[in-house]
Amino acid sequence: MKKIGILGGVGWPSTIEYYKSICSISQSYWEERGHSTPLPTPEIAIESLNMNFTVNNRGSDATSSWDVWDRYFQMALQKLEDGGAELILVASVTPHARLEVISQRLKVPVLSIYDAIGQFCVSSGIDNILVLGTLPTMTSLAFIKGVSKFGVNAFYPPRTLQSNVVSIIEDLYHDRVDGLDASVESIVEKSYPLEGKGEFAACLGCTELPTAFRAIPTKPVFTKNRVIYLNSTVIHSLSAFQACLE
Amino acid sequence: MKKIGILGGVGWPSTIEYYKSICSISQSYWEERGHSTPLPTPEIAIESLNMNFTVNNRGSDATSSWDVWDRYFQMALQKLEDGGAELILVASVTPHARLEVISQRLKVPVLSIYDAIGQFCVSSGIDNILVLGTLPTMTSLAFIKGVSKFGVNAFYPPRTLQSNVVSIIEDLYHDRVDGLDASVESIVEKSYPLEGKGEFAACLGCTELPTAFRAIPTKPVFTKNRVIYLNSTVIHSLSAFQACLE
Numbered sequence: 001m002k003k004i005g006i007l008g009g010v011g012w013p014s015t016i017e018y019y020k021s022i023c024s025i026s027q028s029y030w031e032e033r034g035h036s037t038p039l040p041t042p043e044i045a046i047e048s049l050n051m052n053f054t055v056n057n058r059g060s061d062a063t064s065s066w067d068v069w070d071r072y073f074q075m076a077l078q079k080l081e082d083g084g085a086e087l088i089l090v091a092s093v094t095p096h097a098r099l100e101v102i103s104q105r106l107k108v109p110v111l112s113i114y115d116a117i118g119q120f121c122v123s124s125g126i127d128n129i130l131v132l133g134t135l136p137t138m139t140s141l142a143f144i145k146g147v148s149k150f151g152v153n154a155f156y157p158p159r160t161l162q163s164n165v166v167s168i169i170e171d172l173y174h175d176r177v178d179g180l181d182a183s184v185e186s187i188v189e190k191s192y193p194l195e196g197k198g199e200f201a202a203c204l205g206c207t208e209l210p211t212a213f214r215a216i217p218t219k220p221v222f223t224k225n226r227v228i229y230l231n232s233t234v235i236h237s238l239s240a241f242q243a244c245l246e
Numbered sequence: 247m248k249k250i251g252i253l254g255g256v257g258w259p260s261t262i263e264y265y266k267s268i269c270s271i272s273q274s275y276w277e278e279r280g281h282s283t284p285l286p287t288p289e290i291a292i293e294s295l296n297m298n299f300t301v302n303n304r305g306s307d308a309t310s311s312w313d314v315w316d317r318y319f320q321m322a323l324q325k326l327e328d329g330g331a332e333l334i335l336v337a338s339v340t341p342h343a344r345l346e347v348i349s350q351r352l353k354v355p356v357l358s359i360y361d362a363i364g365q366f367c368v369s370s371g372i373d374n375i376l377v378l379g380t381l382p383t384m385t386s387l388a389f390i391k392g393v394s395k396f397g398v399n400a401f402y403p404p405r406t407l408q409s410n411v412v413s414i415i416e417d418l419y420h421d422r423v424d425g426l427d428a429s430v431e432s433i434v435e436k437s438y439p440l441e442g443k444g445e446f447a448a449c450l451g452c453t454e455l456p457t458a459f460r461a462i463p464t465k466p467v468f469t470k471n472r473v474i475y476l477n478s479t480v481i482h483s484l485s486a487f488q489a490c491l492e
Contacts, residue, residue: 045291
């Protein structure tokens, strides 16, 4: 298996979900093939950044305003490549908006979460996805553009419901899980009434959200009350695991 | 804060506990000092090995039998140093038995878990520790020798009870937690009747064991039914965080 690099720390709980997900996917894969224990995992390098520094160095629309932020990410990606990573993931949706800039000097591929989700939708016959995520995710066009090249139509909850999504993520971050699956379901229902629509899924586009459903770290998709939910962390991790087998 | 390197993957759940522990300790530290959010964490690099390879390349008593294993660990430690880690932890008790060999060419310090626990016992006035851990830990003299230079007397449960410790660890690894705190307490009581003894602690010398008590990832020590328990992962992580502040 190829060595996987993970750019993490933004935030660190999300890095844990990615690492756990890749290791669990690998162990399930080798267990199904009758491999002896301990079940193999790929070698994985992680560069975990200081989120206090990244948040305080976010840019604006002004030219050069992202320079410090970009350089911080570029250096960490370079370290992963120098340490032998053969493919890299950024373990967070939000920095993907600047993925092209920060990865342009690398020789090894950085697998985009937009590509992973776009490809997954194509192979699953899903045309429309409602993306639930952090406020930077739901107020940027990056996710929508990222999956549109696969013919997938992504959209966000209406502005009035976005703050509800954010407060659910906040609760999950502090381990208050009870009843939040129903809150997510209600937002989905209000954002996209299901009657008479085509193939649709709600994309949990932030690492905390699947924990509301106590989701399994190896399952890219699950269904509840007729709604298909995509676990973006698992879909992204699966794309890395498949690439590391090639 | 200095950059911390973690040698992990043996096994990966243990690596998660170390990473979570260091990040949580850092956030608590800065929160107590009134720092603004997001609370800072040190930069952390992780090299996660394939445990299938490490276990299948364990040596014996024969000369050179550990060569492949040693080289695998040495290369990963070197990558952490090359990537800018200023201090390193091995996120597992068992490989500490070969720590001197694998770390001898490094310029940066590798903080031993034996030193961290020995120093913690000295500063807490604990003279005797019962070490509960994996079978390789409880059948090697390395832990006992490692803390003896701090004047700490370490010992293991009697052979007849060691298999009980191992089966508890196995249960915890598979997330079967209920009632296991009582099982650990029973082993401690049978291994070391408390009446009339000096300052004593039970050292949970394996990352899974504290989860039996649903231990908090920032607390190095807790007490239950008059027994002091040491959380070796937190003590090791705390020693790294203190060193990264210096």
